[in-house]
Amino acid sequence: MVALEAFEIQGPCRLEGEVAIEGAKNFALPAVAASLLTDSPVRITNAPKVQDLHTLVRILQGLGAAVEWEDGTLALRARGVRRQDPPYDLVRRMRASVLLLGPLLARFGRARIPLPGGCAIGQRPVDMHIAGLRHMGADIAVEHGDLVATAKRLKGARYTFPKVTVTGTENLMMAATLAEGTTILRNCAQEPEVTALTRMLAAMGARIEGAGTSTLTLEGVKELQGCTFDVIPDRIEAGTYLLLGAMLAGSRVAVTGVHSGDLTSLLDQMADAGVSLEIGRDRIAVTANEGLAARSVVTAPYPGFATDLQAQYIAAMTQAAGVATVEETIFENRFQHVMELQRMGADITLSGRTAVVRGGARLSGAPVMASDLRASACLVMAALAADGATLVRRIYHLDRGYFHMEKKLQALGAGIRRVTVEGV
Ligand code: EPZ
Numbered sequence: 001m002v003a004l005e006a007f008e009i010q011g012p013c014r015l016e017g018e019v020a021i022e023g024a025k026n027f028a029l030p031a032v033a034a035s036l037l038t039d040s041p042v043r044i045t046n047a048p049k050v051q052d053l054h055t056l057v058r059i060l061q062g063l064g065a066a067v068e069w070e071d072g073t074l075a076l077r078a079r080g081v082r083r084q085d086p087p088y089d090l091v092r093r094m095r096a097s098v099l100l101l102g103p104l105l106a107r108f109g110r111a112r113i114p115l116p117g118g119c120a121i122g123q124r125p126v127d128m129h130i131a132g133l134r135h136m137g138a139d140i141a142v143e144h145g146d147l148v149a150t151a152k153r154l155k156g157a158r159y160t161f162p163k164v165t166v167t168g169t170e171n172l173m174m175a176a177t178l179a180e181g182t183t184i185l186r187n188c189a190q191e192p193e194v195t196a197l198t199r200m201l202a203a204m205g206a207r208i209e210g211a212g213t214s215t216l217t218l219e220g221v222k223e224l225q226g227c228t229f230d231v232i233p234d235r236i237e238a239g240t241y242l243l244l245g246a247m248l249a250g251s252r253v254a255v256t257g258v259h260s261g262d263l264t265s266l267l268d269q270m271a272d273a274g275v276s277l278e279i280g281r282d283r284i285a286v287t288a289n290e291g292l293a294a295r296s297v298v299t300a301p302y303p304g305f306a307t308d309l310q311a312q313y314i315a316a317m318t319q320a321a322g323v324a325t326v327e328e329t330i331f332e333n334r335f336q337h338v339m340e341l342q343r344m345g346a347d348i349t350l351s352g353r354t355a356v357v358r359g360g361a362r363l364s365g366a367p368v369m370a371s372d373l374r375a376s377a378c379l380v381m382a383a384l385a386a387d388g389a390t391l392v393r394r395i396y397h398l399d400r401g402y403f404h405m406e407k408k409l410q411a412l413g414a415g416i417r418r419v420t421v422e423g424v
Contacts, residue, residue, distance in 0.1 A: 001422045005399075007392040007406060009383035010415035011365060015251040017412045021238045021258050022048040023231030025401045026308075027193040028074075029096045030170040031200055031229060032056050035076040036065070036103035037177060038204060040226030044074040047231055051400045055094040059086045077226075078107070085112035088145070094400075095119060098126050099167055101149060102175035105138055111149045115142065120372040122331040132159045132172040136179055156181030156220055164189050164301040169216075170197055176218040177206040185216045191302040192262040196232045203227040235262040236308045236374075237402060238284070242266065243309070244381050245286040246275040247316040253412060254278075254285035265305045269297055269313075273320065294322030294359050299329050311337045311378035318346045319385055320359035327354045337375035340368040344386050365390040370397045377402065384414055393421065 023046040032053070035042035047053060049072075057067045057074070064082040068075045084104045091097040095116035104111035116124060126147075130140050133149065135157040140149040156179050161168060169189040174197075176183035188194065190212060198211035204227045207219040238255045242263075245253025260267070260279050267284070271277060273295040278285040294317055299307040307330040317324040318341060328334045338348050338355055343366045347358040365388030370376035376398035383390035392398075395418070398405060406416050 011386040015412040024234040033099040038224040039079040043228040088114040102171035106178040121334040128168040154179035156183040160186040179220040243316045247319040292320035294320040294324035296325040298327040311374040315378040315381040317357040336371035337378040370394045
């Protein structure tokens with residue numbers, strides 16, 4: 001038997017107060033990978049102290065990079081990197097390790113990275129990462145579960161992504177900064193985290209045109225300099241707390257330190273569902289007064305509705321009046337949370353990639369199991385609305401991307417505490 005942490009939650013809760021939002025995990029990860037592109041020092045400020053980032057720091061240290069936490073700043077220097085083969089035991093925990101492929105190839109001409117493998121939300125292939133790097137002259141083979149990649153010097157290439165891929169865009173962009181000649185990437189992801197990475201790479205001396213658009217043009221340079229770069233606010237953490245404030249009757253929650261412009265699709269959806277919002281440039285307040293109206297949504301690449309908010313949105317729709325359909329178009333298996341919500345009394349039916357949520361049923365507390373990062377958040381949200389006690393097991397999924405969630409919720413008045421339970 002092993003001892004694992006869980007959240008014990010007593011619902012229903014009414015929340016009141018402000019939540020300071022951390023730096024975005026999904027920008028901090030490529031930013032750390034980008035530090036491999038130069039021998040000079042890189043400082044990443046407002047870095048979130050979430051588990052995924054600690055894992056990536058350990059991986060870089062294992063390769064020989066110097067990485068120190070200086071309060072909320074990561075001080076990195078890749079001058080001492082002697083290895084290009086991160087260990088399977090760490091890579092398997094954090095599939096975004098694939099982001100090391102482009103920088104290691106561009107800087108050292110070789111990389112051996114365990115194939116990340118699938119996860120709860122889908123089989124998560126990296127075929128587009130591989131295809132794009134091959135276009136740039138890399139030899140990439142799969143050997144005993146590892147991606148083994150070599151390239152004398154990457155060459156600029158033209159590549160159009162068959163599908164929008166966030167880390168695929170980030171990987172090829174980083175590789176292209178040091179490639180010989182011009183690279184043109186089309187059908188790129190336009191998430192704020194991708195745009196922030198183009199700005200960070202430019203601050204390091206990369207020559208990039210098209211930031212924030214679907215076409216990126218890069219002129220390779222001989223070497224890059226260091227930089228100091230601030231992590232953008234985590235729009236998914238912010239969206240999670242905003243949806244929570246909207247679904248718990250009588251609540252009034254504000255998120256601070258956000259970029260409201262990165263949340264437009266969610267804010268439009270919430271306004272359409274009758275939520276009263278006060279939207280400032282870096283502060284958004286939500287009041288759950290007359291309750292939520294059911295509104296349907298389809299996930300899409302940015303600027304569409306984020307797949308990373310789909311589970312949290314379903315939790316909110318269980319408290320809405322009416323029927324909402326939620327269609328997941330990005331991942332093939334991102335409804336693990338639905339079965340657990342049904343155990344709490346939610347009236348949801350699944351057909352293919354669409355969940356039909358009939359709101360209004362009272363939820364009741366139950367022992368539930370987290371399966372992936374955003375599903376865990378969804379279960380915590382539902383538990384805060386439910387009558388009675390809920391135990392959410394395997395919250396290590398949650399700690400990967402949410403910093404001190406229970407402390408932030410306790411400060412808002414939630415009945416939640418972190419406990420240790422026997423079992424798996
Ligand atoms: C990033 O994952 C995020 N992770 C995910 O956040 C997020 O859900 C996802 O983008 C979509 O927005 C980080 O940024 C670290 P994709 P990524 O490549 O890049 C398919 C979270 O909760 N695909 O944009 O891995 C893929 O299977 C995490 O913080 C291929 O087929 O996602 C998916 O169906 C979860 N071949 C679709 O494209 C490839 O080579 C989009 O995936 C690459 C992707």
